[in-house]
Each structure stands twice: as C-alpha cells, then as structure tokens.
Amino acid sequence: MKQGMALEVMLSGESVLLTGPAGAGKTFVLNQFIRQAKGDGKHISVTATTGLAATHLGGATIHSWSGIGINDELSSNFLDSMAKGRREIIEKTDVLIIDEISMLHDFRLDMIDEVCRAVRMKDVPFGGIQLIMSGDFFQLPPINRGDSRAGGFVVNSEVWRELEPVICYLEEQHRQDDEQLLDILNALRAGDLRRHHAQCLLDRVDVEPSGDEVLTELHTVNIDVDKLNDSKLDMLEGDELFYTQSTTGSKNYVESLQRSVLAPATLRLKKGALVMAVKNSLERKYVNGSIGTVIDFEAGTEYPVVEFRNGKVLTMQPDTWELRDGDKKRASISQIPLRLAWAITVHKSQGMTLDSARIDLRKAFVEGMGYVALSRVKNLNNLYLSGINQMALRVSEDAQLIDVTLRDKAAKDCKRFKHLEEKAANRKIKLPKKSEKKASGWKEKIEKMRETHPNAYRPWENQQDALLKEKFQNGATIKELSDLLGRHEGSIKMRLQKFFGEDVI
Numbered sequence: 001m002k003q004g005m006a007l008e009v010m011l012s013g014e015s016v017l018l019t020g021p022a023g024a025g026k027t028f029v030l031n032q033f034i035r036q037a038k039g040d041g042k043h044i045s046v047t048a049t050t051g052l053a054a055t056h057l058g059g060a061t062i063h064s065w066s067g068i069g070i071n072d073e074l075s076s077n078f079l080d081s082m083a084k085g086r087r088e089i090i091e092k093t094d095v096l097i098i099d100e101i102s103m104l105h106d107f108r109l110d111m112i113d114e115v116c117r118a119v120r121m122k123d124v125p126f127g128g129i130q131l132i133m134s135g136d137f138f139q140l141p142p143i144n145r146g147d148s149r150a151g152g153f154v155v156n157s158e159v160w161r162e163l164e165p166v167i168c169y170l171e172e173q174h175r176q177d178d179e180q181l182l183d184i185l186n187a188l189r190a191g192d193l194r195r196h197h198a199q200c201l202l203d204r205v206d207v208e209p210s211g212d213e214v215l216t217e218l219h220t221v222n223i224d225v226d227k228l229n230d231s232k233l234d235m236l237e238g239d240e241l242f243y244t245q246s247t248t249g250s251k252n253y254v255e256s257l258q259r260s261v262l263a264p265a266t267l268r269l270k271k272g273a274l275v276m277a278v279k280n281s282l283e284r285k286y287v288n289g290s291i292g293t294v295i296d297f298e299a300g301t302e303y304p305v306v307e308f309r310n311g312k313v314l315t316m317q318p319d320t321w322e323l324r325d326g327d328k329k330r331a332s333i334s335q336i337p338l339r340l341a342w343a344i345t346v347h348k349s350q351g352m353t354l355d356s357a358r359i360d361l362r363k364a365f366v367e368g369m370g371y372v373a374l375s376r377v378k379n380l381n382n383l384y385l386s387g388i389n390q391m392a393l394r395v396s397e398d399a400q401l402i403d404v405t406l407r408d409k410a411a412k413d414c415k416r417f418k419h420l421e422e423k424a425a426n427r428k429i430k431l432p433k434k435s436e437k438k439a440s441g442w443k444e445k446i447e448k449m450r451e452t453h454p455n456a457y458r459p460w461e462n463q464q465d466a467l468l469k470e471k472f473q474n475g476a477t478i479k480e481l482s483d484l485l486g487r488h489e490g491s492i493k494m495r496l497q498k499f500f501g502e503d504v505i
Contacts, residue, residue, distance in 0.1 A: 001168050001410060002170075002172060002424070003028070003032075004424035004425065005414070005424045006029050006168035006170060007029055007036070008417070009417050009420065010029075010033045010037075011033065011036055011040075012420070013130055015131040015132070015163055015165045016131075016168050017134075017165045017166070018132065018134040018135075018168045019136055019167065020136065020169055020171060021136060021185065022139065023173055024172060024173065025170060025172065025174045028174075030097065033132065034046060037095055042095055043093055043095070044093075044094065044095045045089065045095070046059030046060075046097045046099075046324065047059050047060055047061060047062040047096065047099070048061060048099035048100050049063075049099070049100045049102075049103040050100055059097070059324055060330070062098050062104065062108075062112065064256070065089070066090070066111070066112045066115050066116075067083075068108065068115065072107070072149035074114060079119070090116060090119045090120065091119060094129065095129065095130045096129045096130070096131050096132070098132070098134070099134045099135065100135050100140075101133040101135035102138075102139050102140060102142070102153065102399075103142050104142060104154050105151030105152070105154075106142075106152050106154050106157035107157065109159060110157045110158050110159050112126070113125060113126050113157075113159040116129055125162050137398075138188075138189050138396070138399045138403070139371065139372050140366065140372065141368060141399070155405075166413045166417070167410040168410070169406060169410035178378065178381070180200060180380050183197070184201065184374070185371065188370070188374075189371070189403070190400070191397070191400050201374075202385075202388075204380065204383050204385045207384055214274050214342070215357060215384060216358070217342060217343040217359070218345070218349055218373050219343055219360050220345065220364055220369060221345070221363060222345055224343065224363075225345050228342050228343040229340040232274070232342040233268065233269075233273055236272045237270075238271050238272070239270065239460060240268055241270070241297060242268055242269075242487075242491040243457070244490040245265050245266070245334060245335035246335075247333050248331060248332045249330055249331025253330040254333065256323060256331070257322075257330075257331045257333055261278075261321045261333055262278035262339055263278050263321075263337055263338060263339055264335075264339060265335075266494045267336055267339070268340075269304055269338075271295065272293065274292075274342050275293070275294055275304070276290065276291055276292075276340075277292070277308075277316075278337050278339050286308055286312070288351060288352055289354050290308050290309070291308065291309050291341055292306040292307050292308035293306065294306055295313070300446075302446075303315045303336070316338055319335070321333045321335075346359075346369055349373065349376050353378065354376045354377050354378075355378065356382035356383070356384070357376060357377050357382070357383065357384070358386060359383065359384070361373060361386075361388040362388065364388070364391045364392035366391070368395055369391070370394070371395055453486050453487050453488050455487050456486070456487060456491075460495065464485055465499075467485070472496060478492050
C-alpha cells in the first residue's frame with residue numbers, strides 16, 4: 001500500500017496496523033495523520049511502547065497513558081484508584097496511536113482494551129476509540145523477563161481478533177538506494193539469508209573509509225558508546241562549551257521525559273566535535289540522524305555552528321521536546337538538538353537514517369538487533385562492520401509467520417479500500433509551518449541567564465579551571481562553585497567530572 005492510501009484509510013476512521021520494513025515511511029505517515037486529524041478537531045492521544053519512540057511523535061508511553069504502568073494484570077480496585085485526570089483523558093480521546101507496537105506484549109494490549117472499555121462504559125474494542133498501531137514485527141520484540149508474565153506479539157491478543165484492524169502494509173522504500181543492501185535486508189526478513197548475503201556483510205568487516213571521513217559507530221551496549229564519545233571529545237584541543245537544558249513541569253514528568261530525549265541534559269562541545277541532530281527540523285534543514293561537525297560558535301549567542309554531511313552549514317538553536325498526556329502538556333525540555341555522534345546504541349538509532357556508519361554487532365543479544373542496525377544506512381558501501389555474531393543475523397520466527405498473514409490481509413484490504421485511491425492522489429501533503437520564532441530570542445535568553453550566571457555559555461579559561469579544582473578539593477560545594485565562577489550548576493558538575501571522573505559528584 002502507498003503512503004497516501006494508508007493516510008486516507010486512517011482518516012476515514014478505521015482502526016489500523018501501519019506496518020512495513022525499515023525506511024518505508026511509517027513515522028512520516030503517522031505525523032501526517034496526526035496533523036490532519038487534529039486539524040479536523042479530533043482529540044488524539046499519541047503514545048508509544050518506549051519513551052524514546054514517544055518523543056519522536058511528541059507523546060507519552062502507552063503504559064502511562066492507560067495507567068497500567070509496569071503491571072502484568074489489572075488489580076480488582078484498578079478503576080477506583082484511577083486519577084480523575086486520567087479518566088478524563090481516556091474519555092475524551094477520539095484516536096489512540098501506539099507506535100513501536102512490536103515491543104508491546106499481547107496481554108498488555110488486552111489490559112489497555114479493558115481499561116478503555118471500563119472507563120468509557122462501552123463494550124466494544126477500546127471503548128470505541130479509533131486505534132492506530134504502527135511498527136514492524138521484524139524489529140525489536142517484546143522483552144520477557146524471568147520475574148514477570150511472559151507474552152508475545154499483539155496479534156495474539158484477544159482484542160486483536162475482535163478489532164480486526166485494517167492492515168496498511170507500506171511497500172515503498174524511502175531510505176535504501178542500494179539493491180544489494182535491500183536484498184540482504186529482505187533476506188533477513190524472510191529468514192532466507194544465503195551464503196552470498198553473509199559474505200557481502202563479512203566483506204565489510206574491517207574495511208576503512210577512504211579519505212578522512214569520521215564515522216558514527218553503532219554499538220549494542222551503552223558503556224561502549226559513552227566511553228568512545230568521551231574519549232574522542234577529550235582528544236580535541238580548544239575550549240569546551242556547555243549547553244544546559246531548560247525545563248518546565250513537575251520533577252517526575254521532567255525526569256520521565258529526560259529518559260527519552262536523546263539530547264543530553266548538559267551538552268559538552270568543542271570545535272571539531274562530531275555531532276548528530278536528534279530531532280527533525282521543522283524547516284527540513286536536517287533530520288533526526290543527520291551527522292555533522294562543529295566548525296565554530298556563533299558570536300553573541302555562542303550557538304554551535306555545524307557543517308552537515310550534505311554541505312549545509314547551520315547555526316543550531318534550541319528546540320523543544322514535550323511530554324503530552326492526551327491534550328495536556330505535562331513537561332517540556334529545551335536544548336540544542338545535538339548529541340556527540342562518534343557512537344550511539346542500536347536501540348537509540350531506531351527511526352534514524354545515517355549516511356554512513358561503523359557497526360559493531362559482536363555483542364548483539366536479541367533477535368532483530370542486526371536488522372535494525374543494518375537498515376539505518378542507505379547503501380552497503382557506507383556500511384563498515386567491526387564484527388558480527390550469529391544473533392545479529394536472526395529475526396523472530398514468529399515475526400516471519402505473522403508477516404505472511406499480514407501481507408495476505410493487506411492485499412485484501414487494498415482491494416476493499418480501492419475507492420480511496422483518487423482521494424489519496426488529490427490530497428496535498430501538508431508540511432509543517434516554518435517556525436516564527438526569531439533568532440534574537442536566544443540572545444535575550446542568554447542575556448537574562450547571565451544576570452544570574454555571568455559566564456554562562458562562555459569558554460572555560462585555564463585560570464578558571466585551576467580555581468575550580470583548588471576550591472573543590474578544599475571542600476567547596478557545587479552551589480558555592482556556581483556562585484564563584486558565575487556558571488550554571490550543571491556546567492560545574494560536568495567540568496568536575498571531566499577532571500575527577502564521573503563518580504566525583
């Protein structure tokens with residue numbers, strides 16, 4: 001099914017599973033649907049199975065939205081203990097979106113259905129809410145832990161059979177431009193990886209890029225990522241600049257949002273740092289995953305000036321992430337939408353398109369992890385492997401069986417909704433309006449910040465570093481150092497960790 005047709009099916013009010021391979025444009029279609037449906041006056045609840053996926057769409061986790069949390073079953077007094085605000089959100093919702101549906105257990109989808117029916121007092125699937133599920137079962141599966149209830153993919157749930165969602169299976173490819181890499185990815189999905197496919201991958205092991213290109217590395221565990229990013233930045237000469245996020249909302253909501261925002265709370269940069277954009281630009285100047293190098297800092301604002309791989313040179317200004325619960329805004333974080341990009345985890349790379357990458361799959365530990373990593377790049381010539389294990393070449397056998405059923409139903413649903421083809425062809429895709437915020441707003445913000453912290457966003461000098469270390473070793477507190485040096489407490493902490501190690505605070 002094409003993107004336009006899938007959009008029309010969803011706008012017609014049908015409950016849908018939006019699926020297809022990595023790079024098919026699922027998130028793009030979801031964003032189009034959200035924009036159009038809100039414009040039509042619908043109350044949309046945007047959720048995902050992980051906080052990271054939720055931030056890409058500006059929503060909350062499905063666990064928090066429904067109130068089920070991490071529970072494996074609903075308690076007898078669940079509804080009695082539900083907050084009034086939670087009830088109101090569920091009652092008001094016209095459309096519920098659940099992204100990264102592959103990671104949601106079947107029994108939890110049934111729990112969410114039970115909650116919606118009870119709150120809305122309607123004995124139909126999800127109490128009559130239109131459900132839009134999005135995801136790819138070949139990517140990361142639901143995780144079963146030994147101390148909790150085991151489950152499978154949502155297609156095995158009771159409510160799935162009653163709901164009978166329309167299957168919008170996107171077939172077009174909007175990421176890979178290399179038939180050889182596409183052949184490997186399709187073979188992985190089909191469980192038909194041949195010797196020549198494996199050999200193509202092995203031929204990329206230890207291959208080095210020509211010239212002086214600096215690569216982003218994908219690793220399977222966080223410790224390898226943090227170690228590499230810190231060591232690479234420390235090797236660069238020149239002054240460090242620190243950018244500390246600003247937040248709104250109560251502490252617990254901010255902390256929840258922070259776990260899902262890829263931009264760090266305090267961003268540490270130098271000229272020459274390899275960085276990655278971690279949000280899509282509203283003006284489409286960069287996308288989530290765009291790689292570039294810090295070449296300067298803007299005079300006055302000291303914003304990082306980044307030269308991206310596509311040749312664009314942009315001054316990166318703060319962007320905002322929001323935690324929304326239905327129509328309610330619970331928290332927000334404003335920060336420069338960048339992170340160090342010498343390394344990132346495979347999990348956090350989901351949804352990203354990388355021009356090139358070095359991928360280490362020697363520690364792959366779950367089915368689908370290799371598929372997620374390999375599908376981030378556009379072609380095989382820009383894929384550099386440090387190594388690969390057997391697990392990296394596996395996908396779920398359940399996902400393969402499910403895929404056959406989904407494709408069969410998707411073909412039938414295509415015929416059923418053929419009458420929407422003309423409407424899909426005539427609909428103009430609406431792009432987000434350009435931000436009307438003026439660049440001068442940040443200058444004013446810095447001036448205001450410097451009323452409290454005179455040295456905010458200024459490079460550290462050797463004399464200040466010496467004073468910082470001396471006073472800290474003599475027992476000065478973070479607050480005292482902040483007042484003495486005229487810098488935000490977050491910047492003080494980061495500087496101390498640089499000199500004395502992460503455990504110093």
